[in-house]
Amino acid sequence: MTSLESRLNNFIDDVSKAIGSEKVSTDRPTRMCYTLTHGPECLLHENYIEEFLPAVVLRPMSTEDVQEIVKFANKYLVPLVPSGGRTGSYGAEGMRDCAIVDLRSMNRILEFDEKNYRITAEAGLLMADYVKFLRERGYMPLDWPASERSATLGSRVAVNGYNWWENGWGPAEFHVRAIKVVLPNGDAVKLARGSSRPSKCGISYNLMSLFFGSKGTLGIITEVTESFIEIPPMKVYGSMVFADIKDAFEAYLDIKRPRYSRLVWRTTVSTERYLKFIAPYIIKKEWPEECKAVVDYHIFGEPQAVKEMEEKVVNILKNHNGFERPELSDVRAYWDVHNLLEDYMGLASLTKRIKNQGATMRMIFLDPNIPDSNLIAFYMDLQRLFSKMEDENHYPALSQVMTVLESGTPIPGMEGYNKFWVVLLADWEKWDNECRKEFKKWFREYAELVWSHNGSLSTTHGFIPRELEVEFLKRELGEKEYELMKLIKRTLDPNNIMNPKIFF
Ligand SMILES: Cc1cc2nc3c(=O)[nH]c(=O)nc-3n(C[C@H](O)[C@H](O)[C@H](O)COP(=O)(O)OP(=O)(O)OC[C@H]3O[C@@H](n4cnc5c(N)ncnc54)[C@H](O)[C@@H]3O)c2cc1C
Numbered sequence: 246m247t248s249l250e251s252r253l254n255n256f257i258d259d260v261s262k263a264i265g266s267e268k269v270s271t272d273r274p275t276r277m278c279y280t281l282t283h284g285p286e287c288l289l290h291e292n293y294i295e296e297f298l299p300a301v302v303l304r305p306m307s308t309e310d311v312q313e314i315v316k317f318a319n320k321y322l323v324p325l326v327p328s329g330g331r332t333g334s335y336g337a338e339g340m341r342d343c344a345i346v347d348l349r350s351m352n353r354i355l356e357f358d359e360k361n362y363r364i365t366a367e368a369g370l371l372m373a374d375y376v377k378f379l380r381e382r383g384y385m386p387l388d389w390p391a392s393e394r395s396a397t398l399g400s401r402v403a404v405n406g407y408n409w410w411e412n413g414w415g416p417a418e419f420h421v422r423a424i425k426v427v428l429p430n431g432d433a434v435k436l437a438r439g440s441s442r443p444s445k446c447g448i449s450y451n452l453m454s455l456f457f458g459s460k461g462t463l464g465i466i467t468e469v470t471e472s473f474i475e476i477p478p479m480k481v482y483g484s485m486v487f488a489d490i491k492d493a494f495e496a497y498l499d500i501k502r503p504r505y506s507r508l509v510w511r512t513t514v515s516t517e518r519y520l521k522f523i524a525p526y527i528i529k530k531e532w533p534e535e536c537k538a539v540v541d542y543h544i545f546g547e548p549q550a551v552k553e554m555e556e557k558v559v560n561i562l563k564n565h566n567g568f569e570r571p572e573l574s575d576v577r578a579y580w581d582v583h584n585l586l587e588d589y590m591g592l593a594s595l596t597k598r599i600k601n602q603g604a605t606m607r608m609i610f611l612d613p614n615i616p617d618s619n620l621i622a623f624y625m626d627l628q629r630l631f632s633k634m635e636d637e638n639h640y641p642a643l644s645q646v647m648t649v650l651e652s653g654t655p656i657p658g659m660e661g662y663n664k665f666w667v668v669l670l671a672d673w674e675k676w677d678n679e680c681r682k683e684f685k686k687w688f689r690e691y692a693e694l695v696w697s698h699n700g701s702l703s704t705t706h707g708f709i710p711r712e713l714e715v716e717f718l719k720r721e722l723g724e725k726e727y728e729l730m731k732l733i734k735r736t737l738d739p740n741n742i743m744n745p746k747i748f749f
Contacts, residue, residue: 249342253300256321256344260303263313268350270302279345282331282338285609288671289681289710299326299339304350308425308433308467314346315465316431318742326744327461329369329397333404334610334706336460340746346465348399354378355468363422363443365470368399384473388420399466405457407612407664407705412501412657413510413545416705418457425468426456429738433467443470455733460707461744463737477545481555484541485567490516493538494621494655496565500542500558501617501657508554511543512657516624519651519668528573540567608650611667611691612704614658619698623665624653626694634687642679643687646672664704685710692717711747718748 247255261269270276280287280297287293300323305311318325324343331337339345348369356365359382366375372393379385389409390396400406402424406417414420422443425435436453440446456463487493497514516538524532540562544554615623631649633639651668658664688710695702702709702721709717719727731749734741 252321253323253342256317256323257301259317259320260301260314260344263317264303264305264310268304268306268310270304271300273298275302276300276339276345279326279328279331279339279347282333282336283608284334284336284338284706284708285607285671286335286338286708286711288607288609288673288676289684289712291678291681296341297339298341299343299345302345302347304347306350308351308427311346311427311465311467312431312433314344315427315429315742318344319429319431319740322740323742324745325461325465325742326746327399327403327465329400329403330371330392330395332392332395333400333460334708336403336707336744336747343746348397348465348467351467356470357382362472362474363470364473365423365443365468366398367468368397368466370398372396372398372401379473380476383476385476386420386471386473387414388417388471398469398471402456402466402469403458403460404705404707407656407658410510410543410545411659411664412506412512413508415659418454420471421453421457421469422472423470424453424456424466426464426466428464429740429743435468437470443472458707460747462734462748463743465743477547479546479548479551481544481551482541483555483559484539484573485559485562486536486570486573487538487540487565487567488535489566490537490624491621492566493540494624496562496567497540497655498617498620499561499565500540501663503660505554505557506657506660508544508546508550509542509558510545513541513654513666515539515541515654516652518649519654522650524573533570533573536570536573539573607671607673609669609671609708610706611665611669611708612706613665613667613695613700613702614704615655615663615665615695615698615700617661617663619700620655620663620665623694623698623700624655626698627653627665627667627691630687630691630694633690640683640687642677643683646675646680648672658704665700685713688713692720696720714748 276299279299279302280294290296303314305314324340326339326343326345328337328345328347351367351369354366372390375398376386376393387410388401388406390406401417402421408416423435423437425433427433435441437443438445438451438453439449493514497512500509500512521532542558544551631652634647635644637644648670650670651666654666655663656666692702
């Protein structure tokens, strides 16, 4: 076996010849950009730049380019890390001596099949461009993440994304109809639900499903076909305020019921901490003390049905002691909030990152999936866990560097379940080894809490500190189920070249 250095050099030479040297970067500043994603794993490594520094960044422009890259990665045993917009909380960060495969130059819309409600595009297409293309033609996607400005289409499969409209329409996997994927052996295959055609078919395995949540460990997705719908003629957005948090949760649980979900596409509970943080930006004033939560709703459909549904929703909210405060009603105006979050994190541009300290204040997103039956109890227990993080006795180091920004916003998942949205702010500059140790300990307590409420650790973001990952995956999946995952990985990727730093 030749040395790692010569294998990497040969890999870079051969790939440059095959796909063109203009698509290959080996300079250190470019490589350094790919050490970071929006995810928090970097906080847990003292020398993350060296540990996560790729050897090369590749920007393929076609499925054939990706096939060449995979072919040479197998020949020279070079790990490949697929990368989209790097807004996912886990998976796209580099690893020492890997090749990053940045898909964002593959951003063409390939087919718009209006009559059959199908659209096919390359995996690196920005979700914002994808949404714009459809909206300009009177349509909208159902797979629509809040991070549309930076997230890419292929990642929606790789992470099995969460949708704005999950209450009505379910997650990304419900709307992706076919994918093209370059397998670890270099073959490009088109997979759908039992066929290679973008429709349901009963004649064979639904092979596409395997790639949902695979995070680049089983292949590189190069094309995605999704379905879309007409923009509904009417939409209403409204909200009510609650003086008691439990009333707010009860109201939310009542309006997210499956019987309403074809019209109520989204509803959330915003709780105090978040409201106090966001109010000065959105409503330009302090949040009133007496208001502990806001429940909001989006209703879509034909005008008559929307009007009737809104009347019903307003009655439900009032029956749970909700009251109107029109001057506060825009506080969940989602587009503004997410643009603000992205700016704050410095995702939008480098200037903003520097200006807003995006490089030091990192957001840690947690999104456990909690059943309706345990939602309120989980919320209460979680607040106690946050108090422990902040009280200086249980986690003295962590209490100095962590702020709880959003302490739990439930958003509907599939029937009976909720994505429980939590945002923590970490003052990265002050992190030391004690903080790292305490964070892993805290995360263990947090995981036990989620499991004790019959929840699962993450709806989409997928973050588990890497050191705990195998143990926690076995806890949540089961030993045999984890072995099955390993068997599939070994069968498809015997040289372990596809994103080998995660899962195993
Ligand atoms: C402010 C904010 C809001 C968010 N809101 C949402 C939301 O509403 N819904 C939601 O689902 N998520 C949300 N996210 C998380 C994230 O944006 C999504 O999961 C998104 O789909 C990730 O896209 P990306 O292109 O940035 O993927 P990356 O972070 O670049 O990659 C994620 C994982 O997928 C793998 N991967 C990427 N592309 C490919 C490919 N073509 N083939 C194989 N593997 C690949 C990577 O290796 C990595 O493991 C949000 C994030 C932020 C920062």
